[in-house]
Amino acid sequence: xxxxxxxxxxxxxxxxxxxxxxxxxxxxxxxxxxxxxxxxxxxxxxxxxxxxxxxxxxxxxxxxxxxxxxxxxxxxxxxxxxxxxxxxxxxxxxxxxxxxxxxxxxxxxxxxxxxxxxxxxxxxxxxxxxxxxxxxxxxxxxxxxxxxxxxxxxxxxxxxxxxxxxxxxxxxxxxxxxxxxxxxxxxxxxxxxxxxxxxxxxxxxxxxxxxxxxxxxxxxxxxxxxxxxxxxxxxxxxxxxxxxxxxxxxxxxxxxxxxxxxxxx
Amino acid sequence: xxxxxxxxxxxxxxxxxxxxxxxxxxxxxxxxxxxxxxxxxxxxxxxxxxxxxxxxxxxxxxxxxxxxxxxxxxxxxxxxxxxxxxxxxxxxxxxxxxxxxxxxxxxxxxxxxxxxxxxxxxxxxxxxxxxxxxxxxxxxxxxxxxxxxxxxxxxxxxxxxxxxxxxxxxxxxxxxxxxxxxxxxxxxxxxxxxxxxxxxxxxxxxxxxxxxxxxxxxxxxxxxxxxxxxxxxxxxxxxxxxxxxxxxxxxxxxxxxxxxxxxxxxxxxxxxxxxxxxxxxxxxxxxxxxxxxxxxxxxxxxxxxxxxxxxxxxxxxxxxx
Numbered sequence: 001x002x003x004x005x006x007x008x009x010x011x012x013x014x015x016x017x018x019x020x021x022x023x024x025x026x027x028x029x030x031x032x033x034x035x036x037x038x039x040x041x042x043x044x045x046x047x048x049x050x051x052x053x054x055x056x057x058x059x060x061x062x063x064x065x066x067x068x069x070x071x072x073x074x075x076x077x078x079x080x081x082x083x084x085x086x087x088x089x090x091x092x093x094x095x096x097x098x099x100x101x102x103x104x105x106x107x108x109x110x111x112x113x114x115x116x117x118x119x120x121x122x123x124x125x126x127x128x129x130x131x132x133x134x135x136x137x138x139x140x141x142x143x144x145x146x147x148x149x150x151x152x153x154x155x156x157x158x159x160x161x162x163x164x165x166x167x168x169x170x171x172x173x174x175x176x177x178x179x180x181x182x183x184x185x186x187x188x189x190x191x192x193x194x195x196x197x198x199x200x201x202x203x204x205x206x207x208x209x210x211x212x213x214x215x216x217x218x219x220x221x222x223x224x225x226x227x228x229x230x231x232x233x234x235x236x237x238x239x240x241x242x243x244x245x246x247x248x249x250x251x252x253x254x255x256x257x258x259x260x261x262x263x264x265x
Numbered sequence: 266x267x268x269x270x271x272x273x274x275x276x277x278x279x280x281x282x283x284x285x286x287x288x289x290x291x292x293x294x295x296x297x298x299x300x301x302x303x304x305x306x307x308x309x310x311x312x313x314x315x316x317x318x319x320x321x322x323x324x325x326x327x328x329x330x331x332x333x334x335x336x337x338x339x340x341x342x343x344x345x346x347x348x349x350x351x352x353x354x355x356x357x358x359x360x361x362x363x364x365x366x367x368x369x370x371x372x373x374x375x376x377x378x379x380x381x382x383x384x385x386x387x388x389x390x391x392x393x394x395x396x397x398x399x400x401x402x403x404x405x406x407x408x409x410x411x412x413x414x415x416x417x418x419x420x421x422x423x424x425x426x427x428x429x430x431x432x433x434x435x436x437x438x439x440x441x442x443x444x445x446x447x448x449x450x451x452x453x454x455x456x457x458x459x460x461x462x463x464x465x466x467x468x469x470x471x472x473x474x475x476x477x478x479x480x481x482x483x484x485x486x487x488x489x490x491x492x493x494x495x496x497x498x499x500x501x502x503x504x505x506x507x508x509x510x511x512x513x514x515x516x517x518x519x520x521x522x523x524x525x526x527x528x529x530x531x532x533x534x535x536x537x538x539x540x541x542x543x544x545x546x547x548x549x550x551x552x553x554x555x556x557x558x559x560x561x562x563x564x565x566x567x568x569x570x571x572x573x574x575x576x577x578x579x580x581x582x583x584x585x586x
Contacts, residue, residue: 018400132366141446164359167455175446185503226375237559252575
């Protein structure tokens with residue numbers, strides 16, 4: 001089976017402060033570290049595991065982004081990816097979920113594939129649009145929030161489990177080719193081996209522009225988006241917590257006293 | 266103003282709260298609110314929705330007994346083409362996210378997902394949503410379109426008492442062909458573990474900030490000193506440091522303990538939804554802008570590895586005294 005995995009390079013903001021930049025429409029990324037989008041990392045692993053289980057097939061890594069994304073692509077190659085394509089064009093910039101899906105669909109439709117894996121959602125924008133939109137654009141079935149994949153018949157049919165609210169799993173059968181949006185926790189992503197990293201460094205990453213993919217600049221990126229981001233603001237929060245000030249020794253003592261007073265200790 | 270469609274979401278005999286919330290929110294936007302209900306013998310939901318909507322379009326067919334994107338997309342696109350609403354609201358749920366983007370592509374509709382607030386500029390939505398795990402609000406306008414589809418986060422709108430008596434219109438199933446590519450198989454309940462955290466009085470919630478499996482004793486010792494059970498954010502469960510029955514949040518459990526002590530948890534919406542009903546919430550996190558401080562009663566902005574061992578010590582002292 002031939003598989004495609006879409007990956008995105010994102011800033012890691014889970015534990016970092018986020019500052020709005022002068023434009024008001026982006027954040028200051030100068031002090032942030034970047035890496036593969038979390039769900040995408042699981043998607044890469046799932047594709048490679050299926051290839052290994054079946055003992056045949058290819059994994060093609062596709063990413064929309066500038067040259068910095070090569071690092072994320074090469075890591076996926078190092079883990080077991082075979083080929084890679086990066087979509088780069090000024091026209092792709094500032095796209096919403098649908099615009100991004102359009103660019104990816106144009107790149108993937110020329111490939112032979114049985115399953116296209118994507119992350120279920122991106123850590124930065126959280127749109128969660130690509131899996132279902134990409135399926136529709138490619139004219140193949142899709143399922144998202146996927147946390148279990150079982151190939152029933154290679155190239156023909158798969159059984160997938162979708163994670164619903166409360167941890168309930170919905171199992172369904174889906175025809176291949178299809179697009180699956182992968183949720184975190186589906187597997188245990190491996191670390192790349194030293195040998196894999198060395199080999200991946202030599203692999204070619206095919207860079208495609210909008211024109212290469214037969215796309216008009218007006219169809220993709222900001223021009224091809226329905227949603228227009230006007231500005232970022234800090235979130236409106238309710239009443240902020242009472243922040244206990246001081247050195248760890250003091251804050252811990254203050255908190256312990258509060259818990260005692262409330263009858264919780 | 267064109268009609269507003271609200272998709273009613275239900276599963277295994279329960280209608281999701283977000284459906285009523287969206288109907289109440291839609292009623293404030295102006296225009297006729299039409300609840301769209303696809304299901305098998307869900308008359309009770311049709312009646313409930315009628316209390317909040319001007320009209321209920323009810324398709325009663327075995328095809329809709331369980332959610333299936335293929336059946337839902339075909340039915341909704343047919344109903345939308347026939348009735349021509351200007352705005353469709355769908356819950357930003359595991360179902361809505363599986364459905365709305367494909368529907369938008371098929372219909373050439375303008376789409377924005379996971380909105381958390383909505384104003385209208387005539388027929389045009391001006392939605393707000395969050396970015397970076399809730400660390401920023403993003404304010405959007407939408408380009409001109411004939412149809413807007415928005416997926417709406419839970420609790421974006423407030424559910425109110427029913428105030429309408431909408432007409433329930435039973436509609437023939439517009440999907441006449443057999444389903445071809447996607448088939449519902451079954452639901453499987455999450456595994457049950459040794460501790461039921463929904464029953465716990467005291468919980469220590471552990472998040473990504475714990476960094477490594479080998480650091481878990483830091484929070485285990487705190488929980489032990491407090492007599493609390495351990496709960497976790499998604500990241501900790503994904504990493505395998507705690508079993509999945511300890512996960513709090515949308516895809517885990519909803520807990521309401523007397524104390525929820527969040528350690529190294531940033532407070533993304535997905536987690537907060539599962540613990541915001543706790544009586545006392547305390548957060549320890551090094552990022553002063555972490556959203557968790559917006560819902561906590563008390564907070565300590567510091568390195569958890571410095572604070573938590575001290576806190577464990579102090580609690581042991583208090584208990585020993």
